[in-house]
Amino acid sequence: MRKLLKTHESYIAVILIVFSLIVGIINPKFFSIGNLFGLLKSTVVTGIFALGVLLVLISGEIDISFPAIGVVSMYITGTVFEAIDFSGPTILAFLFSGGIGVLLGLINAAVISTFRLPTLIVSLGTLSAYSGFVLTFIDTRIINRLSEPVVVYSKLAFFRRTMESGQIAELHFSFFVYLALAALTALILRYTIIGRGVYALGGDRQATKRAGFSIKKIEYFIYCYVGLLAGLAGIIHSAHVRNANPFDLVGGELNVIAATVLGGAIIGGGRGTVHGTLLGVMLITVINNSLILMGIPSYWQRFTTGFVLLIAVAIPQIGSVKSIRTPRRVRS
């Protein structure tokens, strides 16, 4: 029990609860079912991206190309499915977008692994290369008429009810997709050899090699999996906003990395958990979407966001300074 209280994740959970209570006391409407459903839906796209970022951070690297992978996968899917007037099952759109994501992740992995370059540098290049590719070779037009199956998905929601105010509240299906992907990622990290290899790689590259892991295999796995998640996040984002915009998503990478770090992943590698990431994403989403509820004027909102984030990052550090200074161990 004492050990549980000391983990970074429990600090973030406490901050999330305390912050939510503060917002709820200032404005009880925060706890209305419509608001909570809205917040859960808002975590989905950031959250799926963050699961990918988590893997890369654990392995001791930083990847910033994932929003470009997301936008390329989503926009090509949008363009192709519009052209063929697609009317098959929605899952095909997801597989198609995810597949393009895997391909682009494969390119990242090949460059990183073959030339043994830092991921940050490689992804800096592929970020502009991928998004530039779309604008140059595909189109610059925003697609506002998505194919029918994607439109159907965009309206797929559960627990529909009418609130006291007469407004409709519903929880979008995407949230369950997000939970499933989070569970899958957690299982891989915890119970598979390759998942343990990701932690090992972030802990000590040489030791990982000597322990018999294939570094190449681990790296290919990481970046293809990140590509898959980014491709899925892209198509889900597209369905949520009901358009495919080639200028979308890119620029949001730091927000996602911040959420992941907030959730306890360490930039140096070797540490980070899926449940921590879920909490980090939730916390960032709540902070970004509660300022109007608290009645904070627009001019103060940026300041408040930054200030609350600083506190959220600082508090767990106070408690865990000691554990960070001790030599890094492979943990989950």
Add this chain to the structure above:
Amino acid sequence: MKKLGFVAIILSLLVTFAYAGGTDDSHTDSYTIATVVKIDGIAWFDRMRVGVEEYGEENGYDTFLLGPSQADAAEQVRIIEDLIAEGVDAICVVPFSVEAVEPVLARAREEGIVVVSHEASTQENADAIIEAFDNAAYGEFLMENLAQRMGGTGTYATFVGSLQSKSHNEWVDAAVAYQEANYPDMELVQNKIEEFDDFQIAYEKTLELLTAYPELDGIQGSAMTTAPGAGLAVEERGLQDKVSVVGTSLVSVSEQYLESGATDMIAFWDPAMAGRAMNEIAVRILNGESIDNGANLGVTGYKSIIQDAAKPNLYYGSAWVGVTKDNMNQYNF
């Protein structure tokens, strides 16, 4: 073969002379007027081309539109240099960067070419600058439409793309002042919510707004993304008939929300009319006419243009277009 080419040249010359002569009754010259835009091939400037070409056909001038194939300031400068070498009579320009085209426009004017610019109120080297509208007047137009849909009573909120965006802030400031003066029963509950020209943020902020103010009656947007983003949130909460959403946007972006009734009215300015207005001003200057305050350019939205008090070569139209579900089919951009 060679002979045939020679005949063709002679013939085309004859046709050109005949053509020039044919328009002599109303004008002394058939001017060649080029309109240079930021980027060629996008819906906005395709629409402007329609206006420019129709204007030329109707009035017997050689008018055409061109621009770089990619958004590139240097490329735009090169196109203007080519036009100076060709010796056109006038250049109308929608600059990609106002500063970047200053030197080349100065050179054009030295060569005796008339320069008219648009979306460039700070341009130094231009004979005339024509803007679609004055920012304050446009803000009042949006508010008037919102107030009418709200029946002049209830609560509303405003959005801007960013607090640093000069035009958005001017629109909203004028709108709020107009509401205070004309619709005292309306109440502003949240002013200038930032949405960073991001559809997703506009959507999320509207959801939050609807939670915080369940009685909300109206939303006024500034950026292209607010009207559809807020529309999506309003639609999801089932409030199409209660909450009025107005804002700047384009039909191509907001179509589905206008159809569902979630977004009530969008406003923009028609680039075809801006193209016509620029060319008309160029012709008047070429003819040596002066353009005074209140002048009628004979173009919708520019029938009584306002001359800026501080900068006499700067003119404003009142060329905004309000589009609802009923007339959205007339605009394909």
